[in-house]
Amino acid sequence: MIIEAVTKYFDMMIGMPVQYEGCKPGLGYDELEGPPPPVLPSRKTVIVGMVGFVGTMNGIINLYLEEDLAKKVTGSFLGMTPEELASEGPEVIHDSLGEMANMVVGTFKNTVSDKGFQCRMTVPSILRRTNFTIETPSGVFRMLYMFKVMNDPFIADLTMKPGD
Amino acid sequence: MQLKILTVDDSRAVRIIVKKAFKTYNVEILEAANGVEGLAMAAKQLPDLILLDVTMPVMDGVEMLTKLKAEPSLKAIPIIMLTAEAGREMVLKIAKLGIRDYIVKPFKEDVLNEKVGRIIDLRPISDTQAKRKTLSDPCEVLVVEDKPAIIQQINSGIRVPTWKVHGVASTGETIDYCQKNVPDIIIISLSLPDEAADTLFRLLRSNMKTKYVPVFALAVKTDLHAQQQAQQFGFTSIITKPIDYDELESKIAKAVNLDTSERYFVFDQNILVVKIPDSTSATVFNEINAYLKPKISEAVDQGYSKVIFDVHAAKNVNMSLIKLLVDAMQICMELTLSYALVGNPQMVQECKGFEESKDWKFNDSIDAAKAQL
Numbered sequence: 001m002i003i004e005a006v007t008k009y010f011d012m013m014i015g016m017p018v019q020y021e022g023c024k025p026g027l028g029y030d031e032l033e034g035p036p037p038p039v040l041p042s043r044k045t046v047i048v049g050m051v052g053f054v055g056t057m058n059g060i061i062n063l064y065l066e067e068d069l070a071k072k073v074t075g076s077f078l079g080m081t082p083e084e085l086a087s088e089g090p091e092v093i094h095d096s097l098g099e100m101a102n103m104v105v106g107t108f109k110n111t112v113s114d115k116g117f118q119c120r121m122t123v124p125s126i127l128r129r130t131n132f133t134i135e136t137p138s139g140v141f142r143m144l145y146m147f148k149v150m151n152d153p154f155i156a157d158l159t160m161k162p163g164d
Numbered sequence: 165m166q167l168k169i170l171t172v173d174d175s176r177a178v179r180i181i182v183k184k185a186f187k188t189y190n191v192e193i194l195e196a197a198n199g200v201e202g203l204a205m206a207a208k209q210l211p212d213l214i215l216l217d218v219t220m221p222v223m224d225g226v227e228m229l230t231k232l233k234a235e236p237s238l239k240a241i242p243i244i245m246l247t248a249e250a251g252r253e254m255v256l257k258i259a260k261l262g263i264r265d266y267i268v269k270p271f272k273e274d275v276l277n278e279k280v281g282r283i284i285d286l287r288p289i290s291d292t293q294a295k296r297k298t299l300s301d302p303c304e305v306l307v308v309e310d311k312p313a314i315i316q317q318i319n320s321g322i323r324v325p326t327w328k329v330h331g332v333a334s335t336g337e338t339i340d341y342c343q344k345n346v347p348d349i350i351i352i353s354l355s356l357p358d359e360a361a362d363t364l365f366r367l368l369r370s371n372m373k374t375k376y377v378p379v380f381a382l383a384v385k386t387d388l389h390a391q392q393q394a395q396q397f398g399f400t401s402i403i404t405k406p407i408d409y410d411e412l413e414s415k416i417a418k419a420v421n422l423d424t425s426e427r428y429f430v431f432d433q434n435i436l437v438v439k440i441p442d443s444t445s446a447t448v449f450n451e452i453n454a455y456l457k458p459k460i461s462e463a464v465d466q467g468y469s470k471v472i473f474d475v476h477a478a479k480n481v482n483m484s485l486i487k488l489l490v491d492a493m494q495i496c497m498e499l500t501l502s503y504a505l506v507g508n509p510q511m512v513q514e515c516k517g518f519e520e521s522k523d524w525k526f527n528d529s530i531d532a533a534k535a536q537l
Contacts, residue, residue, distance in 0.1 A: 012270040013181075078180050096177040102219075103270045106248025110268070113251030121219055121249065123174070 002145050002156050005107035009100060010149065014076045019148045026142035026157060042066055048127040049101030053109045055119025059160025061105045062134060069152040070097055098124030167284050170194040170211035172202035172228065174220040182215060185273045189286045199223025203231055206238050210450050212284045218247040229261050237446060242283045242395065264396065282398045285378055285419065296423040303327045303420060306347035308338050308364065309382065310356055321409040335364045342374050348420050351380045351403060354390045365397060378419035410443040414451050428452050429459045435470045435534065436463040438492065440485070442477040449484045453491065460495050471496055471503040472533045481514035486521050504533035
């Protein structure tokens with residue numbers, strides 16, 4: 001469902017091909033001896049778009065990409081040149097990545113809802129840093145889905161567990 | 165008159181995309197970032213269509229939709245939900261509140277254009293760049309109605325001398341007529357037998373000659389079911405019987421993008437006179453409101469510094485009239501124009517009953533207002 005959601009977003013809104021490269025389980029902090037490695041190891045600034053879903057299934061999807069790709073994706077999303085984008089400031093990039101997360105998570109959540117797990121989405125958040133990781137407790141389902149967009153890495157990090 | 169689409173979405177990116185999607189069409193895109201702003205904008209601008217998101221801070225799309233449907237002056241505005249929330253239950257819940265369509269994000273731009281184009285008359289900018297027609301240009305109104313008395317009524321009710329009304333009684337006659345002359349506007353009676361109105365509407369929309377001709381539905385005021393169906397079908401507008409001819413003329417003018425400002429704005433020597441008609445219909449006030457800022461700005465551009473608001477024809481005073489005048493005075497103050505009011509004794513008295521207008525000073529004639537200025 002995640003792969004379909006990411007592919008649909010890039011196909012419909014960006015017009016860029018996206019390649020799925022495989023997935024691996026994300027480890028909770030109880031399963032690691034030392035600090036966990038960054039999800040997207042990079043010396044460049046990494047931006048994460050985050051949207052959660054709450055209901056009979058709870059979870060969050062974090063979408064990781066480097067700043068350079070974020071600019072390219074935003075430019076295609078909004079039909080803006082790099083110069084126009086630069087004049088708008090970083091806010092428009094953050095807003096676009098928030099909307100990207102909203103659309104990807106929306107597609108995923110709608111399928112989950114149609115399977116009988118009613119949930120609602122949260123408003124998007126953005127995280128922008130270098131060399132960081134987001135940890136999750138053990139006992140929840142966590143999977144990292146790796147993609148390539150124009151040879152740059154793009155990672156969808158899904159964490160979820162059934163609601164009460 | 166340019167059509168208006170209001171996009172209500174907390175994401176600026178989505179609002180930019182909506183703007184981009186319609187940049188080649190003759191529409192004005194209005195923006196709001198949440199339900200509260202959206203309601204205020206809808207009440208002020210009366211858009212022709214609203215694109216509404218669901219998940220938003222402050223007030224979400226479901227609450228805004230509920231409030232819009234509860235407000236008599238706004239409930240007829242067609243709404244398309246444009247949202248990532250598309251679980252079956254959510255769609256059913258929203259559909260029950262009365263929306264025209266649902267677009268799930270992510271979406272293709274042409275899907276957005278197509279769905280909006282089914283509801284409002286989207287025209288490319290190139291089609292509308294030619295000089296705007298005015299009330300003195302001819303306009304042909306084709307009425308499809310099997311009762312000759314109604315056609316006769318419309319013919320006598322329309323007061324613009326350059327508008328010609330032609331009546332036909334059936335689908336066949338309409339098609340034959342449109343092969344020879346393409347009318348500026350078509351009014352179809354929903355009481356034609358055998359659901360002929362729906363069939364005819366579809367035929368007109370599938371014919372290249374009439375594809376972009378605005379088509380109004382004519383329905384009995386109390387037949388809400390027929391009106392709702394016509395709205396869902398995509399008729400440009402609905403006219404109800406008994407017909408309010410101020411409203412009909414105003415809707416025709418808007419649909420054919422006619423400049424009707426000469427009715428209300430007169431450039432008299434060095435003074436702009438704004439003539440408020442006797443009608444108290446919201447449609448007429450909205451029409452005047454749409455011209456207000458551009459016409460007063462035009463006056464300033466041409467060196468005018470004085471404005472007279474001539475309200476003596478008004479039969480009674482209501483909040484729409486007061487709001488219109490408050491807005492107009494505000495524009496004058498912003499542009500440092502001096503202004504004066506002309507009223508009749510009855511309305512002068514009625515104005516004293518409203519907080520906003522209790523201190524207004526009226527003159528009893530244009531000459532007296534000129535002298536005051």
